[in-house]
Amino acid sequence: xxxxxxxxxxxxxxxxxxxxxxxxxxxxxxxxxxxxxxxxxxxxxxxxxxxxxxxxxxxxxxxxxxxxxxxxxxxxxxxxxxxxxxxxxxxxxxxxxxxxxxxxxxxxxxxxxxxxxxxxxxxxxxxxxxxxxxxxxxxxxxxxxxxxxxxxxxxxxxxxxxxxxxxxxxxxxxxxxxxxxxxxxxxxxxx
Numbered sequence: 001x002x003x004x005x006x007x008x009x010x011x012x013x014x015x016x017x018x019x020x021x022x023x024x025x026x027x028x029x030x031x032x033x034x035x036x037x038x039x040x041x042x043x044x045x046x047x048x049x050x051x052x053x054x055x056x057x058x059x060x061x062x063x064x065x066x067x068x069x070x071x072x073x074x075x076x077x078x079x080x081x082x083x084x085x086x087x088x089x090x091x092x093x094x095x096x097x098x099x100x101x102x103x104x105x106x107x108x109x110x111x112x113x114x115x116x117x118x119x120x121x122x123x124x125x126x127x128x129x130x131x132x133x134x135x136x137x138x139x140x141x142x143x144x145x146x147x148x149x150x151x152x153x154x155x156x157x158x159x160x161x162x163x164x165x166x167x168x169x170x171x172x173x174x175x176x177x178x179x180x181x182x183x184x185x186x187x188x189x190x191x
Contacts, residue, residue: 035112054068141158
C-alpha cells in the first residue's frame with residue numbers, strides 16, 4: 001500500500017514538473033526552455049472547405065505542422081526562448097502568410113508569455129491587384145519588447161508591408177491591348 005502511494009506521489013510530482021496544457025487538437029508542452037505561447041486565429045480558415053495548415057519553422061527545419069480541420073480557426077504553439085522561428089499559414093486557394101518570431105530575451109523572466117494574433121488570408125484571385133514583390137516578405141515580426149515587458153510585433157514594419165502590398169508598381173500592370181479602329185469610311189453612311 002505504501003509503495004502504491006509512493007508511486008502515485010512520484011507520478012503526480014513528475015506530472016507537475018512536466019506540465020502540459022491541452023490545446024485545440026493537441027497538447028502544448030511547457031518546460032524550462034519554453035518562453036512564448038503563440039495563439040493564432042485565422043479568420044477565414046473555415047471558408048470554402050479544406051484545411052488550413054500552420055507550419056512552425058526553425059532555423060534549419062520545419063519543427064511542427066498544425067492542421068486546422070474544417071470548422072477550426074484557432075491554434076496554439078509553445079516556442080522556446082533564444083530562438084528564431086517562422087510561422088507559415090497556408091490554405092488551398094489562398095496566399096500563404098509568413099510571420100517571423102524572435103524569442104531572444106536578455107533579461108531573467110519567470111513563466112511563459114502569451115502572444116495572441118488574428119489574421120485573414122488573401123484569396124489567390126486577388127494577386128492581380130497586389131504588389132508581387134512584397135508577397136514573399138513576412139507580414140509581421142514578433143519580438144520581446146523591453147519597455148512593455150512582453151512580446152509584441154513591429155507595428156511600423158507591418159503597416160509598411162500592408163501599404164506596399166496594396167501598391168501595385170507600374171511595371172507590374174499589364175498594358176491594355178491596343179485597339180485599332182476601323183477606317184472612318186466604314187462608319188460613314190452613304191446618302
